[in-house]
Amino acid sequence: MRTGIATVCLSGTLKEKMQACAIAGFDGIEIFEQDLVTSPHSPEDVRKMAADLGLGLDLYQPFRDFDGVTPELLKANLRRAEAKFKLMSRLGMDTILVCSNVATATIDDDELRAAQLTELAELAGDHGVKVAYEALAWGKYVNDYEHAYRLVEMVDHPNLGTCLDSFHILSRDWDTAPIENINADKIFFVQVADAPKLSMDVLSWSRHYRVFPGEGQFDLAKFMGHVVRAGYTGPVSLEVFNDVFRQSDTERTAVDAMRSLIWLEEQSAKWLASSPTETETAAGNGSASRRRYPMELATLPKVNEPAGFNFAEVKADDTVQLEKLLGQLGFGFEGRHRTKDVQLWTMGQARVIINEQAASHSEPAIAALGFDVDSPVIASARAQQLKAPVVARKVQADEEVFQGISAPDSTEIFLCQGSPDGTAAWTHEFGEGLEHSAAQQNAVIDHVNLAQPWQHFDEAVLFYTSALALEPQPFAEVPSPSGLVRSQVMETSNGAVRLVLNLAPAQQAQEKARKTYQEHIAFAVDDLVATARSARDRGLEFLQIPANYYEDLDARFDLDPGFLATLKELNLLYDRDATGEFLHFYTATVGSVFFEMVERRGNYDGYGAPNAPVRHAVQYDSLHRV
Amino acid sequence: MRTGIATVCLSGTLKEKMQACAIAGFDGIEIFEQDLVTSPHSPEDVRKMAADLGLGLDLYQPFRDFDGVTPELLKANLRRAEAKFKLMSRLGMDTILVCSNVATATIDDDELRAAQLTELAELAGDHGVKVAYEALAWGKYVNDYEHAYRLVEMVDHPNLGTCLDSFHILSRDWDTAPIENINADKIFFVQVADAPKLSMDVLSWSRHYRVFPGEGQFDLAKFMGHVVRAGYTGPVSLEVFNDVFRQSDTERTAVDAMRSLIWLEEQSAKWLASSPTETETAAGNGSASRRRYPMELATLPKVNEPAGFNFAEVKADDTVQLEKLLGQLGFGFEGRHRTKDVQLWTMGQARVIINEQAASHSEPAIAALGFDVDSPVIASARAQQLKAPVVARKVQADEEVFQGISAPDSTEIFLCQGSPDGTAAWTHEFGEGLEHSAAQQNAVIDHVNLAQPWQHFDEAVLFYTSALALEPQPFAEVPSPSGLVRSQVMETSNGAVRLVLNLAPAQQAQEKARKTYQEHIAFAVDDLVATARSARDRGLEFLQIPANYYEDLDARFDLDPGFLATLKELNLLYDRDATGEFLHFYTATVGSVFFEMVERRGNYDGYGAPNAPVRHAVQYDSLHRV
Structure with missing residues (x-):
């Protein structure tokens, strides 16, 4: 052609x-x-x-x-x-x-x-x-x-x-x-x-x-x-x-x-x-x-949609706050890498790498995501034929070679070898000699929200569609105190990988406003109330949800008073539709990152969209009060 | 109410x-x-x-x-x-x-x-x-x-x-x-x-x-x-x-x-x-x-639309380039103000004040506009009741008091006493003892283009409509190498005052791009070709119009070869419609200001819109080549 x-x-x-x-x-x-x-x-x-x-x-x-x-x-x-x-x-x-x-x-x-x-x-x-x-x-x-x-x-x-x-x-x-x-x-x-x-x-x-x-x-x-x-x-x-x-x-x-x-x-x-x-x-x-047909149509190496998140990586100069937050959420420290300045934290199949190699004074930020694919080499070849820039990482001879590409917002995307049981071979490069805590609760990375530069939003949609076989869903617009946030879900057909691309109000000039649209990583657990209680006992700082929210929730859903009291006590947010229920909470923000914990009940497939304005308003308010 | x-x-x-x-x-x-x-x-x-x-x-x-x-x-x-x-x-x-x-x-x-x-x-x-x-x-x-x-x-x-x-x-x-x-x-x-x-x-x-x-x-x-x-x-x-x-x-x-x-x-x-x-x-x-009627409707002091521009004021730390440009265009220096660090330059009824009181290192920029109104005091009262911020200028006891308000883009707007013959009384405060050059060609300020901050574009339309009785015209979008420029004409019914509010591509981040959408002041003369020749003889640096433009012009308008050669020789732009013809040229840019000279033939009422993309492209190109 x-x-x-x-x-x-x-x-x-x-x-x-x-x-x-x-x-x-x-x-x-x-x-x-x-x-x-x-x-x-x-x-x-x-x-x-x-x-x-x-x-x-x-x-x-x-x-x-x-x-x-x-x-x-x-x-x-x-x-x-x-x-x-x-x-x-x-x-x-x-x-x-x-x-x-x-x-x-x-x-x-x-x-x-x-x-x-x-x-x-x-x-x-x-x-x-x-x-x-x-x-x-x-x-x-x-x-x-x-x-x-x-x-x-x-x-x-x-x-x-x-x-x-x-x-x-x-x-x-x-x-x-x-x-x-x-x-x-x-x-x-x-x-x-x-x-x-x-x-x-x-x-x-x-x-x-x-x-x-x-x-x-x-x-x-x-x-x-x-x-x-x-x-x-x-x-x-x-x-x-x-x-x-x-x-x-x-x-x-x-x-x-x-x-x-x-x-x-x-x-x-x-x-x-x-x-x-x-x-x-x-x-x-x-x-x-x-x-x-007379026209020659070139083809690309085929890839299937990714089977899941392999890991998420957060980078910071000072990692103390991130470590504290993950520990409070219930993540276990799996040790340091044997040759690199990175740490591994896990909860069930949810793996978070804390990269300590950030430039000095740089705030905590999401740096990379790993996706489980059938063949990292073929997926990487496809991405490169689609003109994705290659990211190289230094590896020792006996370590797993990661195939990396750079997304339009500069997040590094690594194409990893998935395994049927959800484990990742490279984790053995971490914590040599450390005894790993076996008894952790089940958890996976549910979704990751990434803030997109305004010039590269459409480009990002095509990038994830073409190189990673994610499907764009209809976009939403979320009101926030600084304007409307455009939110575009990209996901696999079974929901195993969910990315949310966020476009902050186009014209944000003020730093304080920009900071309210941080990126975050959400983890799914089986029992959110128990997770939240444990996190609270470990001293986690929750995003504080206003009392007015719970009154409105009750007006809308007619909830059991005991359940409503539990939600309010633990700063949990709630949504319900014909397919099921959604419970979630947010942590306070560290640098430009925060975490979310979610529980999906029934076949609930959304992201608690009616609650997003609450999250934005509380984050905005806490930044303005500082 | x-x-x-x-x-x-x-x-x-x-x-x-x-x-x-x-x-x-x-x-x-x-x-x-x-x-x-x-x-x-x-x-x-x-x-x-x-x-x-x-x-x-x-x-x-x-x-x-x-x-x-x-x-x-x-x-x-x-x-x-x-x-x-x-x-x-x-x-x-x-x-x-x-x-x-x-x-x-x-x-x-x-x-x-x-x-x-x-x-x-x-x-x-x-x-x-x-x-x-x-x-x-x-x-x-x-x-x-x-x-x-x-x-x-x-x-x-x-x-x-x-x-x-x-x-x-x-x-x-x-x-x-x-x-x-x-x-x-x-x-x-x-x-x-x-x-x-x-x-x-x-x-x-x-x-x-x-x-x-x-x-x-x-x-x-x-x-x-x-x-x-x-x-x-x-x-x-x-x-x-x-x-x-x-x-x-x-x-x-x-x-x-x-x-x-x-x-x-x-x-x-x-x-x-x-x-x-x-x-x-x-x-x-x-x-x-x-x-x-039961509802009480408050009223405002009435004002008529302004009769014309009284003056335009340009501010700079170093005013040498501005002085040179005005001199080359044919403006006469009318002297300095007797108490303030400002100069007056005129050509016919077109008055330009060069204000030397700018902060150090600030580039030349349009600082203020004067409008001829029936009663400055009443017009000012009206503007203030419409919540326009007041601008105060120091005056000596025997000098004319200017009623000033601040426009949404921070341009200072002065409400001046118009006169039937188009002169302004305050000019006598300038060049005491200087002999004024009587023989200047006829000229007026034709229009002024002001760049608007994206957040205040709609506000500016209401400001000029309500406080100054200008009428908004249908807006246009002009292609430029950095994106579309929104252009909104606000004018009086007889065209005596014409303001063009420009909104640069919404998301311009780069300084070099922003600079291509400068503000400018346009003067109308009776014989543009003669004005251009004189300016050229005085060494004026014209904005250089590409040869391709003149070929396209000829294809569109079938012009007399001699006339076309004159346009090309003098870097003049041309437009024609059912009502008349429009000739104009632009100067090179000084700081964030340039000037335009125009000649309106017949009842031509526009601004040479088909030529605007040429102007933008040449300005962009000259900035990129520096």
Whole structure:
């Protein structure tokens, strides 16, 4: 698959964008006209830069409001088009995008449109240019890709074809199956963009909220499957207007973009294999059938979703407070590593590493997570093919080698060999000579909340989806005293791994506000009340829940008075839904970390969302009172 | 008019919110339930705090999903309601907001709803509570205020009335005139919120984009006029869910909120005076009629829109570069002030003050603007009644006293005595003994662009609307290499004063990016080509416009080759529309300021918007190359 990206997806100057696209590994780019018009580089310079960078100049865009106009306007439009065709010749480009008219069209008549497009195609032919005509979702008369293609067929000129853009098609819910009926020679270009499903006017949606494939909710694998079946072999190019990407680091966004196409390629191949046509099924070659299509789809090493958390690692300069907190929660100290300055603490299958190698004065923070995978080497290879940066850790010859990658928020993710009994072989590298406490209560890491930088939230969703096979759930917004916190759960189908990506209020400037959205690690136990009592007896400082909360809880749930008194006594929070119950409590904060202990009753699958505002308010209040 | 505000409008804890509301001067507040539930303060504490602050506790809210339910759910709902009624008694509150059911309603039957609301009203009566039933815009069955009122009438119980919320009514485009038919005794509460007109689902619109009156596009004066005519005398309370306000400074947002109600009060009185009812017209007491309504509407000193810019002031530690730039543009030095460290530079009626009193190492920046008004003292009184902070300047006994207020971005705004011939009396305080150059070309300040802090953009719109009688125009979004720049024009009806409020990409973290969105002052001249030539001869450094721009310009406008060559030679930008033509050029940047010179031909009323991306790109590029 030939990969491409429109320069409008990225921040910076044309030159910065081109360099970033080359570094990220794109085959070609679309030149968005404004990027050229505002550039100090001549068309000849741009042509040379592209050649030097090994980038194809695959599409010049956009040419707007051409068709369905009066004769006078047609004349001006043809003059304008010829100027652009000459410019393209200096750029060494041969394909231009012409969008269906949104503004100046006055006549709704396919015969007239076809006649005007014929004039354009002939002029284009004189200059060796191919015109890719595209139906915009908000086109005045032409807003359906099949309509655009009918016009292309009516004109029937070698220099006129169509451009298929997934956003314009999927935002309108057009059926994508008829794409297979389009003559592949007439598909001059394919643009892909994903988007969250929003209920708003399609123009604003398109101009501000598009995201890269895998970061939204469109079924792009199916869209691409139909394109591949049509026989298309040209560029598959990202055209993503996004307010955040436009202001983020150019090179990093380009890598995120490239990752999305690699992932889309794999998903498209999967869709093709799992959705054979009737002909293919009849021929008995269903799943292998994709090899028969002209477009080559690269694949990645396959991985299953992770089986569980292997460990969580917290880093600090001064680790005394962390050790105290874990001890009070009931974790046992399993000793120090034999060669590194790290400690291991466990409770059942929940393993926490305290890393003492942090820079001086750095506050406690979550540094790394380990996931149990079938094959760390294969999972790591996949992640690297998806352009995840590799993290290296020094190891002695006889120690387990950890395969590590860096997540978009810089958390280190280690791909570990899972075991059927939930143990981890590397724990033997700790506490040599120490007697391990056998009698600990059962516990696992239930979920981990990670604060995401605002520029990398969508990137993080794609990262965990593509590299770690986690599934994004519908996002929530949690009110806090400093604004709304966006919360995105990523989890495995069985809930064994649950990550919560949090986006603090976008514009937090104040340090004191930022600190209220700490990251945390939650552990699940079988008997939360007993755990809480033991922790209290060991002197744990609980997050103090206001009395008003318990009154509201009682008004909502009509709880047994004894149970309610227990909740209140131990600062426990409570939630209930049709599937079960959820009990949890939080510790005070150390640096930028705190811990949560949870008990899931029945099939409760949530995170106590109604209680999140309480947690935020109490944390905010305690910070403001200091 | 009794003023109120819901705690959900503000950031912070309940205590912080209450203090801010008291400081801003509100009569009462609505307690948003979550703010109480998450508070460490008991209901009794809250009651005492409110009493100490002189704040009424006017509404407890919201109580959701009560009506149209099954008998089992009704029982649970009544139990939940009774718990809240008891809580309200501890708070000393007597009115609760009950929203029409959006979630659990299963039965669409007004008889049943009325029966269930009767049960609620009876229970409320037992606890001395009044229930204000409100139709949410997205209520499952009840989403129209007239429907809610019909139910109130059916129930006909002293403890059941309705709540009118401008957002729920105006977002659905319901006719507001029938409000006058509602029995005033049955209007238990009125909530007001403005909003920009957005095409999106009404729930998201309501939860994220509400703004204070005067900051959006709803006709709230008319809404309030009908409420006043209905005979309502209770609280008029702001309920504004806004993502930005929720994360901004609590006290400052409360002041912005209070300003919006003061302004709304005036606008409502105006609407009433200008829209007499048939009865009033027949009685011949049209414009004085508002005095006949039970609600007292306070008024403000009236001001007309400003007649022009009196001056612009730029401040710097080192003023050499500014002096050089103004000299090159053709400004004449009119001397220093006789007692202050400021210089006066003029070109025709365009006056620029260079203030040398800036803190050391501070870069050149726009510090103040003067506006010509009919009466500076009255305009200042009005601004102060609208809670604009006063700016004081030291003056000698015989010097003109400037009335100054501080705009939301901290720019100082001076209200100056205009003169019929466009001169300013205070200029005689400058350059005593200097001979003033008489022969300067005609020029005026055309517009001034001011960068706004993201938290105060909406506040700024209301500030200039209410205190300075400028009219907001539809906003634009300008692409730049660092993201989209939001641009909001505020101007007088004749264009004599034009302010452009710019909001840089929300999340700009990098200094180098921030610097590309500088503020600037634009001057209009009669012959831009001549001005540019003279400036060039004096050595002015122009912002360098790329050659690609002129090619695109020609493709778009088919310009005379000689004219195009002149534009290119002088780095002039060009725009044309049906009303006229616009020529302009920019200077290089000094500190955080640059200047623009413009020529308006015909009735051209814009700002060369298609050229703004070029300006941004060149400025970004020049900063990145340094």
